Amino acid sequence: MNATFLLRRLAQSRATLLSHTVAPSIQRVAFTSLQQRSISFGPTEWIKGKLRSSLRREDKASEVEAAKAERAERGQANLFDAIKPPAPLEGEPENTAEGKQKVVAAEHRYSTASFRISPRKLNMLARQVAGKPIDAAILQMVFSDKRASKRIKSMLVVARDHAEMYKNMPRDKLVISEAWVAKGKTLKRVDIKGRGRSGVRKRKHARMHVVLKQGKTHEELVAEARARTLRKVVAAGLVREDKPIQNYGPRWAW
Template identity: 50%
Template sequence: MLYSASSMNPLNWIKEKLVPGIRDRQTKEEVQAGKQQAAEEGKRNIFEAASAPQQDGGDGAKKVKATRVRIGWGKPRPTEHKYSTSNFKISHRKLNLLGRQISGKPIDYAILQMQFSEKRASSRIMNMLATARDHAVRYKKLNETKLVVSEAWVTKGPKRSKKLEPRGRGHYGIRIRGSSRMHVVLEEGKTIEEKKAQDRARKLRRIVSAHHVREDKPIRNPPSTWTW
């Protein structure tokens, strides 16, 4: 016995038997006519009523477009980016030496200092500075050429491991190995070229020229006695 496709599918059988004149999709003209009829009868959808353009009562009947308010426009532009390492096994006194070395330096110069440093933790600090620079440029939209390590400080971490330290005459002690982490703050500052130009201008202002006309300025570093 042969079965048709409509008899195998229940939905097709319902369409053919119960609702023979139904159509799957309405045309655009029918949809527009239905919306116009619903608007005249006052049965328009709430979403269509909110998105419909409003008209003023004047002669021109201007259409006012709905403005979309974006969240975050009222926030001020960030000027700094803070980043830190995780707690790792190192003394805070040793790590503070590296923090003093990079504090106040441009970010590229600080990474270069950590690249050629002989300290064991310099490679970790170098990776942290590179990650902080990428995050400041990507997420905070800061200028990469003007990033400066404005602040760098070290904090103590939890004391994780304890180790026995043998001593003389059968005694022993307990050595507690601590941990620490470094925090940095990146800000937009002066580049190396700008600092060099500023130092050069400052040094030129301090120079007293030996011209025919004597200037009314004191001589710098005058000798105490005769030079011969």
């Protein structure tokens, strides 16, 4: 019954539209709206609508480009589209991904948050990592038995990644040039004792700061140590001399 009623209303509306002298475009819009009003909510129509909208979105960019080209041929192009960026000077790199110069920072500072630990205990870990390459310091914290070593290891890993990503510092040359400990707040609590006595218990907090700079790689350090050892060997000793052996040591070795 609903279908019969809708068809009857559609015929009446169409007859009403045809009886009046209305422009063809307005008749087409009105008839389309009536068709959409009487459309069913089945899955087929819903899928058609989705596919139709997606195809329209894909063709939108091409239509825009075609319209811009047509306006440019008629001399009605946008003023801002006609402006071109200035050409780079001679010897100046272009502002592209290939020609863009990376600025390498001299150092990178990082620190932990203030957490509950004695500054004296945390200072032991600061002395352990100071002056070492960043990867060697992280390895030291991995095998350390201290309770705060996990927190220090996480801080060093984040500092290394930030220095590499945001400041373009080479990862294999990062060295912890400085490491120090700063005191945090001290919380005071009641320390209950016997015989009605009480004291004050202090809960100390501290944080560690590090400064990462570019140093020498492990291979460079090994090469320098080898060169220093070779420089100490100025001669082969008594073997290369034609003189008699002197001061060859005691006769008995016990």
